[in-house]
Amino acid sequence: MILIVDDKSENIYSLKKLLESRNFKVDTAFSGEEALKKILKNQYALIILDVQMPDMDGFEVAEAITGYSKSKDVPIIFLSAYNHKDKKYIIKGYESGAIDFVLKPIDTDILLLKVKTLQRLYYQTHELNVVQAKLLKEIEIRKQAELKKDEFLSIASHELKTPLTSIKAYTQLLERSLDNNDKSVSRIYLERSKVQLNKLESLIADLLDISKIESGELKLNKAPFNFNEMLLTTIDIIRQTHNNTNIIIKNRAIEEDVFGDIVRIEQVIINFLTNAIKYSEEGSLIEINAFVEEEHLQLHIIDRGIGIPAEQQKNIFNKFFRVEESSFKFQGLGIGLYICSEIIKQHGGKVGVLSDVNKGSDFYFTIPLHNK
Numbered sequence: 001m002i003l004i005v006d007d008k009s010e011n012i013y014s015l016k017k018l019l020e021s022r023n024f025k026v027d028t029a030f031s032g033e034e035a036l037k038k039i040l041k042n043q044y045a046l047i048i049l050d051v052q053m054p055d056m057d058g059f060e061v062a063e064a065i066t067g068y069s070k071s072k073d074v075p076i077i078f079l080s081a082y083n084h085k086d087k088k089y090i091i092k093g094y095e096s097g098a099i100d101f102v103l104k105p106i107d108t109d110i111l112l113l114k115v116k117t118l119q120r121l122y123y124q125t126h127e128l129n130v131v132q133a134k135l136l137k138e139i140e141i142r143k144q145a146e147l148k149k150d151e152f153l154s155i156a157s158h159e160l161k162t163p164l165t166s167i168k169a170y171t172q173l174l175e176r177s178l179d180n181n182d183k184s185v186s187r188i189y190l191e192r193s194k195v196q197l198n199k200l201e202s203l204i205a206d207l208l209d210i211s212k213i214e215s216g217e218l219k220l221n222k223a224p225f226n227f228n229e230m231l232l233t234t235i236d237i238i239r240q241t242h243n244n245t246n247i248i249i250k251n252r253a254i255e256e257d258v259f260g261d262i263v264r265i266e267q268v269i270i271n272f273l274t275n276a277i278k279y280s281e282e283g284s285l286i287e288i289n290a291f292v293e294e295e296h297l298q299l300h301i302i303d304r305g306i307g308i309p310a311e312q313q314k315n316i317f318n319k320f321f322r323v324e325e326s327s328f329k330f331q332g333l334g335i336g337l338y339i340c341s342e343i344i345k346q347h348g349g350k351v352g353v354l355s356d357v358n359k360g361s362d363f364y365f366t367i368p369l370h371n372k
């Protein structure tokens with residue numbers, strides 16, 4: 001919209017008619033003060049300012065506009081009976097050059113040409129500003145991602161080094177116990193090394209999964225499988241690898257076969273269960289609730305652990321996300337849940353969490369029972 005500012009209504013009327021006849025949208029103000037009020041409220045693409053006005057003249061209005069961040073780049077055409085094209089009338093803040101003069105009596109062809117050019121300039125600048133803001137935002141997002149990646153790399157190397165250092169130490173102790181022919185002690189060190197090796201293996205598997213997800217190569221091997229059998233085996237694996245666990249299955253068995261990638265679904269359940277153990281007190285109760293509803297399998301793993309603050313729950317399945325309050329106390333990479341959510345997504349399902357701080361969490365997923 002174009003704003004015409006002139007104290008003489010006959011001038012405004014003829015200019016308004018001329019511009020409207022060329023399909024420009026026009027607003028009017030009869031004084032500098034009225035113009036400033038309107039400029040504060042509305043967005044204009046061009047202002048046509050009469051220079052000779054009582055009280056506040058056109059140059060004073062322009063000077064005032066440069067102070068408004070919203071309209072400091074709006075082009076101005078000054079209408080004047082005199083030629084002001086000398087340096088002292090170049091208004092500060094308008095160095096962009098989006099200023100022009102039209103001498104009275106007005107040559108309408110010249111005025112229209114200037115209106116068109118300046119209005120186009122305004123819209124182009126506006127578009128450029130939008131693109132620039134978008135680019136700046138994009139750069140900021142990438143910078144953040146880069147920072148997260150660096151942070152992840154340093155945590156990942158630390159996480160990989162910890163079991164490796166333990167294995168090295170146990171191997172030396174094993175060597176010494178073998179020298180002493182102490183078989184029972186050797187066995188203990190061997191067992192401890194095995195635990196650390198398993199940790200290392202699962203860390204590397206997670207890292208490989210992340211790179212597969214990034215390159216879109218996390219392929220599933222879907223087939224019908226017996227869900228109950230898989231669940232019982234999974235719980236057995238957890239009981240063997242974690243001492244003092246208290247896991248119960250709440251409901252009766254699921255009769256139907258489930259269609260999916262058994263290895264990947266087992267991976268999700270192991271991940272939910274190990275988190276439930278890791279973020280709870282030793283031996284505290286963990287419930288598994290699996291059932292079928294509306295042709296979907298739904299599985300909940302409910303713990304009575306530290307819980308997750310409400311404002312952090314929405315990010316919990318994001319890559320590299322760890323709850324800040326607990327990240328110093330518990331080791332981890334913040335990728336397990338992200339991998340789980342990608343696996344479930346590829347099954348056409350959904351993951352979610354319900355949680356209360358210091359009361360516990362309910363991590364769940366649903367997947368369609370059958371292939372569609």
Ligand code: ADP
Nearest residue numbers: 275276279307322323332333334335336337361
């Ligand atoms: P990691 O445990 O390796 O950090 P995850 O992706 O498995 O990574 O989990 C992401 C974050 O979610 C964890 O750092 C932890 O803060 C939080 N979290 C996951 N499971 C639970 C749970 N059962 N109870 C409380 N917090 C949890």
